[in-house]
Structure formats: C-alpha cells, structure tokens
Amino acid sequence: MQPKTHTNLDPTFRWLTLASGLGVVLLVAGILYTLVIGAMPALKHFGFGFLVSQSWDPAFMEFGALSSVYGTLISTAIGMLIAVPLSLVIALFLVELAPPAVSRLAGGAIELLAAIPSIIYGMWGLFVFAPFLADHVQPRLAELIPGFPLFEGPPMGIGMLSAGIILALMVLPFITSVTRDVFQMVPAVVKESAYGMGSTTWEVTRKVTIPYGIQGVVGACFLGLGRAIGETMAVTFVIGNRHEISASLFAAGNSIASTLANEFTEASDELYLGALIELGLVLFGVTLLLQLVARWWLRRTARKMGAVR
Amino acid sequence: MKKKITALFRTILVTLAALLLCGSPVLAAATINGAGATFPYPVYGQWAWLYNKETGVKLNYQSIGSGGGIKQIQAKTVDFGASDAPLKAEELNQSGLMQFPMIMGGVVPVVNLPGIAAGKLKLSGTVLADIFLGKINKWNDAAIAKENPGLALPDTAITVVYRADGSGTTWIFTNYLSKVSKVWQDSIGNAKAVKWPAGVGGKGNEGVAAYVQRIKGSIGYVEYAYALQNKLTYSLLQNRAGKYVAPTSATFQAAAANADWAKAEGFYLVLTDQPGDESWPITGASFILVYKEQASSATAKEVLSFFDWCYRKGGGTAQKLDYVPMPEKVVSLVEKAWAEQIKAEGKPVWP
Numbered sequence: 001m002q003p004k005t006h007t008n009l010d011p012t013f014r015w016l017t018l019a020s021g022l023g024v025v026l027l028v029a030g031i032l033y034t035l036v037i038g039a040m041p042a043l044k045h046f047g048f049g050f051l052v053s054q055s056w057d058p059a060f061m062e063f064g065a066l067s068s069v070y071g072t073l074i075s076t077a078i079g080m081l082i083a084v085p086l087s088l089v090i091a092l093f094l095v096e097l098a099p100p101a102v103s104r105l106a107g108g109a110i111e112l113l114a115a116i117p118s119i120i121y122g123m124w125g126l127f128v129f130a131p132f133l134a135d136h137v138q139p140r141l142a143e144l145i146p147g148f149p150l151f152e153g154p155p156m157g158i159g160m161l162s163a164g165i166i167l168a169l170m171v172l173p174f175i176t177s178v179t180r181d182v183f184q185m186v187p188a189v190v191k192e193s194a195y196g197m198g199s200t201t202w203e204v205t206r207k208v209t210i211p212y213g214i215q216g217v218v219g220a221c222f223l224g225l226g227r228a229i230g231e232t233m234a235v236t237f238v239i240g241n242r243h244e245i246s247a248s249l250f251a252a253g254n255s256i257a258s259t260l261a262n263e264f265t266e267a268s269d270e271l272y273l274g275a276l277i278e279l280g281l282v283l284f285g286v287t288l289l290l291q292l293v294a295r296w297w298l299r300r301t302a303r304k305m306g307a308v309r
Numbered sequence: 310m311k312k313k314i315t316a317l318f319r320t321i322l323v324t325l326a327a328l329l330l331c332g333s334p335v336l337a338a339a340t341i342n343g344a345g346a347t348f349p350y351p352v353y354g355q356w357a358w359l360y361n362k363e364t365g366v367k368l369n370y371q372s373i374g375s376g377g378g379i380k381q382i383q384a385k386t387v388d389f390g391a392s393d394a395p396l397k398a399e400e401l402n403q404s405g406l407m408q409f410p411m412i413m414g415g416v417v418p419v420v421n422l423p424g425i426a427a428g429k430l431k432l433s434g435t436v437l438a439d440i441f442l443g444k445i446n447k448w449n450d451a452a453i454a455k456e457n458p459g460l461a462l463p464d465t466a467i468t469v470v471y472r473a474d475g476s477g478t479t480w481i482f483t484n485y486l487s488k489v490s491k492v493w494q495d496s497i498g499n500a501k502a503v504k505w506p507a508g509v510g511g512k513g514n515e516g517v518a519a520y521v522q523r524i525k526g527s528i529g530y531v532e533y534a535y536a537l538q539n540k541l542t543y544s545l546l547q548n549r550a551g552k553y554v555a556p557t558s559a560t561f562q563a564a565a566a567n568a569d570w571a572k573a574e575g576f577y578l579v580l581t582d583q584p585g586d587e588s589w590p591i592t593g594a595s596f597i598l599v600y601k602e603q604a605s606s607a608t609a610k611e612v613l614s615f616f617d618w619c620y621r622k623g624g625g626t627a628q629k630l631d632y633v634p635m636p637e638k639v640v641s642l643v644e645k646a647w648a649e650q651i652k653a654e655g656k657p658v659w660p
Contacts, residue, residue: 058475059498060490116359126519154468157525158509241473241510252509258473262512265347265374266501273480 035281042274050278056243058263063275065282067243071160072286074236078164078249079171083228084221086168087175092205094176095183107180114173122237125166130157130238133165138250139190152248156240161249163239167231171224178223182208182216215302223296229287232257256283257281312401314404341612345378345391349412351596352389352632356623360615366632368615375477375501382406382598390598394501398575404509407601407650409576409643410594411563411616413633417534417556417591419522419541422448422463426620430544431456431553433581435589436491437546440528441469441486442493443507448526456547463526468518469508470529475501478514481593484529485581489590522644529577530591533561534631547583548590556589563587565594566578570639576646599651605652613647614657620644 036043042050046063053064090110094103134157141151186209194204209215239251241262256279267273343353350372357368372635373381375392382390383404387524418437421429432440437454439445445452448461472479478503487494509524510518514535521529521541528544533556536543545553554560567585568578580592597616603609620643624634635643647659 055504057498057504058502059504060498126516131523154466154524156468156509156520158520158523204617236473236512237516241512242508243504254473262510263502264475266376266477268376268379 004206022194022201032281032284035140035277035284039278039281041270043223046278047276049184050136050275051282054243054245056259057305058267058269061090061185061271062267063272063278065256065279067245068254068259068279069282069286070245071163071239072229072255072257072283074160074249074253075167075239075255076225078161079167079228080221080225082165082168083224086212087172087179087220087224088217089119090172090176091179091183092209094180096201096205096209107177110173110176113169114177118170118231118234121170122234125162125234125238129166130162133157133162142250149247150249153246153250153265154249155244156252157249158238158240158252159248160239160253163235163253163255164249166229166234166238170231170234171228171239174227175220177226178220179213182220185216186212215298218298218301222265225290225294228286229290230257230283232261243255256280319396335337339365339611340367340369340388341379341608341615342369342387343389343391343597344373344381344387345490345598346375346379346393346477346595347372348393348414349391349632352412352623352627352630353522355626355630356482356615356619358637359623359626360618363560363618366615374475377476379598382600385600388599388608392596392598393593394480395577395579395594396575396598397594398577406598406600407575407646408596408598409616409646410578410635411597411619412627413561413580413592413594413635414487415556415561415564415589415592416478416530416532417536417541417543418528418532418546419518419521419536419543420528421523422465423521423525425460425542427540427542428545428555429460429543432544433547433598434485438486438493439473441505441507442466442490442497443469445577446507446569456565465526468506468524468527470508470517470524470527471505471508472502472517472530473510473512473658476513477501477593477595478532479503480531481579481581481591484579484593485591487517525560537631548586550586550588552586554587556591557567558628558631558633559585560589561592564589564592565633566636570642576643592633601650601652602660603651603653606658609651609653613651618643630633 033112042063046053050063052066055062055064055065056067057063057283082239095105107304134155138157142155145151186292190212191204191208194208199207235255236258239254239258241258242252243254247254258277259279264276321412350370353370357370359512361367364646375394378390378392379396381387386394388404391411396406401408424490432453433456434454436445439452446467447464449464454462475633480499482630483499484496485505486497487499497506511520511529514531515530517529518535518539518541521527529540536556543556545555547553563585564580566582567588568580568583570576576596583592620635620640627634644659648657651658
C-alpha cells in the first residue's frame with residue numbers, strides 16, 4: 001500500500017513545484033513584456049538618450065531618466081550605509097550579549113517596526129523627522145565641515161539625506177530579523193570551542209559567528225536593498241521631488257519610484273505615459289543588475305570565507 | 310418526499326430567476342458611474358450622498374485623476390468623466406464628447422513670512438511669475454518692495470514650493486503664469502506638471518502646505534479650500550483690471566460671471582486672468598465629460614438629472630466645503646447645450 005501512494009504522490013508533487021516555479025518565471029516575463037509594450041512610444045522617440053538625459057519637461061514632452069536613476073541609487077546607498085552596520089550590531093547584541101528577556105522584547109519590537117505601512121514612515125518623516133533634521137542636525141553638519149559640498153544649501157529637512165535616513169529606518173527591521181535568525185543558527189559547539197580556546201566575545205563574533213553566517217547576512221542585506229530601491233510613498237514625501245542632480249545631500253532630488261507615484265495619475269499623453277513606463281522598465285533593469293552583482297559577490301565571499309573557516 | 314424537495318427547489322430557482330430578471334435593469338439604471346479628477350471629489354461625494362438620500366439613485370465616483378477619467382470615458386466604462394483641465398473643441402469632436410463646467414475653485418499663493426499677516430502682501434502677475442522663474446530670489450527685492458510700500462520685507466531668500474504630482478491645480482496655476490509672462494510661456498509652459506526652474510516639490514496640497522509651513526521665506530500655491538482650512542498666509546493678487554483682490558468665494562464667482570461663456574466653443578474656457586474689478590485672477594472650473602450620442606435615453610436622463618440637481622440644490626453644500634458653485638447664467642447656458650447636443654436614438658434627452 002505504502003509504495004503505491006509514494007508513486008502517486010511523487011509526480012503530482014513534482015508537477016506542482018514545477019508549475020509554481022515556472023509560474024514565477026512567466027510572471028516576470030509578463031511584467032517585462034507589458035513594460036516594453038507600454039514604454040514603446042518613449043523607447044522609439046527618445047532611444048538611448050532617455051538614459052543619459054537629465055531633462056524632465058512634461059509641458060514640452062522632453063523626458064530623461066538620469067536624475068531619477070541617480071536619486072534612486074543615492075538614496076538607497078545612504079539607506080544601506082546606515083542600515084547594514086546598525087542591523088549587524090543589533091543582531092549581534094540580541095544573539096550574543098542581551099539577556100534572554102531583553103532579547104525577546106527587543107526582537108518583538110523590531111518585528112513590529114517591519115509591519116508599519118510605508119505611508120506612515122512618510123508622514124512621520126515629513127511632519128516630525130524633517131523639522132527635527134532641519135533645526136538640529138543639518139545646521140550642525142554644515143557647521144562641522146564648512147564648505148563641504150555634500151552638506152551645502154539651506155537646511156530644509158527634506159531632500160536626499162532625509163530620504164536615505166527614512167529608508168534606513170524602513171529596511172533596518174528586515175535586515176536585523178533575518179540576520180538575527182542566521183546568527184542564532186551558528187552551532188553552539190563551534191562557538192563554545194572557540195571560547196574554550198580562550199577567545200574573547202569579540203573574537204568569537206568576528207572570527208566564528210560572522211563568517212559562519214555571512215551568506216545569510218548578505219542575503220538579508222539584498223532583501224533590504226530590494227525593498228529600499230523600490231520604496232515609493234515614504235520617499236516621495238521627504239525627497240523634495242526635484243528632477244535635478246545636485247551634489248549636496250541637503251538638496252531636493254527624486255527617485256524612479258517617487259516620480260511614478262507623483263505623475264502617473266495625471267499623465268494622459270501617450271508619450272508622457274510611455275516615458276513613465278520606461279522609467280519602470282529602467283527600475284526593473286537596475287534591480288536585475290543588482291541581483292546579478294549580488295549573486296556574483298555572494299559566491300565570491302562564500303569561497304573566501306570558506307577558506308577562513 | 311424527494312418530489313417535494315425537487316418542487317421546492319424549482320420554486321426557489323424560478324423566484325430567483327424572476328428576481329434577477331426584473332431586478333437587474335432597475336439596478337443598472339439606478340447607479341451612475343463616473344471617474345476622474347480628484348480636486349472636486351469631496352463635493353461630488355457629498356452631493357452623491359445627499360442625492361441618494363433624496364432619490365435613491367446611487368453615484369459611484371472614482372477619483373483616479375483627470376487623465377484616468379478621460380481614458381475611462383473614452384473606453385466607455387463609465388457614464389461620465391471628470392477633468393480639471395478642459396478639453397479643446399477638436400479633441401471633444403474627435404471622440405464625440407461634450408463637456409460642461411460643474412464646480413469652481415481657485416488657486417492661492419501662500420507664503421511663510423514671519424511678521425506678515427494673511428492678505429497683507431501684494432503681488433502682481435509678473436512678479437509672481439518672476440518669483441517662480443527664480444529671477445526674483447530675495448523677499449526685499451525692489452520689484453516686490455515697489456508693490457508693498459510700508460511693509461517690512463525681510464532680507465531672506467525665497468524658496469519656491471510647487472506641486473510635485475501632476476495636478477489640475479498646477480495646470481491652472483501655470484496657465485495663469487503663461488498668460489501674464491511671456492518668458493514663462495516660452496520656457497516653462499502650461500501643463501499638469503512642468504519643469505520648475507527653482508524650488509522643491511511637495512506631494513499634494515498637504516505636501517505643499519507642509520513645506521511652506523516648514524521653510525521660512527517660502528512661497529507656494531494651493532487650492533483655495535486648502536488655504537482656508539489650514540489658515541495659511543495668502544497674498545493678494547493684482548487682476549487684469551489692475552486691482553489687488555483677496556481670494557474669496559465672491560472674487561471667484563466674479564471671475565466666472567465676467568467670463569464670456571457664450572462664445573467659448575465646447576465650454577473651453579479657462580477662468581484665469583479674466584476681466585472685471587472683482588475677479589480673482591487664478592480661478593478654475595472642473596469639467597464633466599459625457600457622450601453626445603447616448604446608448605440609453607434612460608441612463609442619460611438619470612445622469613443629467615443628477616447634474617441638474619447639483620446645479621440647483623448643491624450650491625450650499627459646495628460652499629460649505631469651500632468650493633464655488635457655477636453662476637446662474639452659466640448653468641442655463643449649460644442646460645441649453647444639453648438640450649441641443651445630447652441625443653439618444655436620434656432624439657434629444659433633456660429636458
């Protein structure tokens with residue numbers, strides 16, 4: 001009786017998983033196809049120039065993606081620069097150092113942060129965080145390094161820096177909770193043997209826990225990156241929405257997602273709509289590129305860390 | 310026993326079918342579907358609710374934006390579309406649509422200048438355009454000072470705040486700036502979103518208001534209702550007659566009443582920079598789009614009756630929400646156009 005069920009279930013299971021796997025591929029292909037079709041008017045009209053032009057002028061129908069792509073990359077970079085180290089430290093504290101009660105409480109709080117809708121982050125950013133930044137942080141930064149091009153311009157509280165910090169807050173819970181789980185999976189035996197050889201907590205962390213979990217940590221970071229790069233509402237509220245590239249982080253900028261959120265509803269002209277959809281296509285490309293880089297990097301670090309271990 | 314159950318089952322089925330058959334046409338006629346502009350959504354929503362209480366007719370309005378509204382009516386998925394910017398006569402003819410103005414609002418410049426109260430600052434159209442062009446970038450600039458003798462203007466930089474999202478508000482505002490400034494018309498133009506030469510962009514009226522309240526020395530533009538409800542510091546504007554006027558319900562009405570609607574083909578009329586001593590220069594109407602050739606006379610009548618009710622009985626509600634109802638004169642012109650242009654099976658639908 002038993003072997004028969006097995007033979008019946010196995011093919012079914014295989015088909016089910018195959019169909020689900022192919023479904024995802026099909027879905028992505030479908031999205032790509034729709035984007036290309038929708039972007040056709042703009043693709044034909046602007047050609048490659050779309051990617052390198054900074055002009056965005058709906059009144060005279062001139063569109064270029066450069067400032068949006070730049071803003072997306074810079075705001076994401078600021079967000080990741082803040083979120084990744086902070087998440088690592090929090091995760092290590094929760095796993096290695098915190099008393100169990102604190103660890104449970106803080107862990108719960110972090111997971112709760114992940115559940116806050118992005119519009120709330122945006123509103124909070126606009127009404128609470130931006131004023132604070134403008135009154136207390138930005139003037140000090142400008143005083144600290146006078147004439148530093150990154151911190152130039154009036155302290156408005158909105159702009160690239162604020163968008164980056166809000167993004168950091170938003171991806172922090174994702175990276176932290178995955179990283180914490182990864183660190184928790186490091187076998188106690190391995191750690192204890194390191195302690196047994198007289199290692200300090202710092203040495204165990206640096207030479208055992210982190211190398212052991214590095215693949216998971218990198219995976220967590222890319223999960224956060226994926227969220228940051230496409231984040232829409234929160235960024236739109238605080239980035240300042242200006243189609244321009246400026247060196248200063250205090251200046252207003254825009255991102256691909258914020259441009260789409262702002263302009264999609266009222267774009268009635270075919271070329272305008274096409275340009276917006278092409279922006280979506282560009283975001284698709286940027287995300288894909290980052291994925292590939294991530295894979296390659298993951299494989300490389302795994303090899304290197306493997307040698308250490 | 311089995312027979313009895315079958316019989317019972319059959320009765321239920323027949324009753325259900327009968328209900329469905331006679332129920333569906335009634336339901337279809339009693340629901341009006343519309344989609345479009347977000348700016349008039351609060352007042353359309355309120356009207357729909359009151360109209361439903363009075364007549365039982367339901368209105369389903371999706372505020373998806375003017376662009377979406379035009380698309381939906383062209384795809385014939387809704388009974389009417391709504392747009393903040395009027396369509397040109399040839400665009401209307403191309404798709405067999407007619408349009409009429411439904412409700413008005415105005416756009417108001419708002420400033421953040423500590424020590425200067427609402428309605429104290431006076432601006433002319435050209436100065437306003439030069440500020441938004443970034444040509445005038447200090448509040449104590451000679452051009453502003455000339456118009457405001459006796460007002461202590463600070464030596465602060467001007468930060469321009471604009472709407473980052475595509476909007477009818479921006480369309481009306483840039484339409485006005487194009488009319489008063491040649492430079493604006495040639496370099497920036499009139500659209501729902503433009504390439505702003507200076508400043509920062511907030512999302513929605515609330516975004517602009519928040520930025521203006523945050524940034525000292527800033528100037529932005531919001532819908533009248535929004536400026537009023539949030540007690541923002543508005544400025545006076547010089548109209549075509551050379552008079553400085555404040556944004557009020559009366560000055561918007563004056564702009565609409567002084568406009569020459571009778572000569573405007575397809576009601577294509579933008580209420581910016583209208584003549585008259587009392588006219589607020591940045592006034593705008595929100596428009597409704599319907600097909601001239603209607604498939605069903607009953608549905609068409611249902612739709613027009615609703616708008617007729619809004620014109621006649623909706624004024625008070627509109628004013629309570631800080632919108633401005635259309636003047637009598639315009640309403641009778643609109644209803645005359647209905648009678649002449651809207652037909653079902655070759656016969657006029659209205660009245």
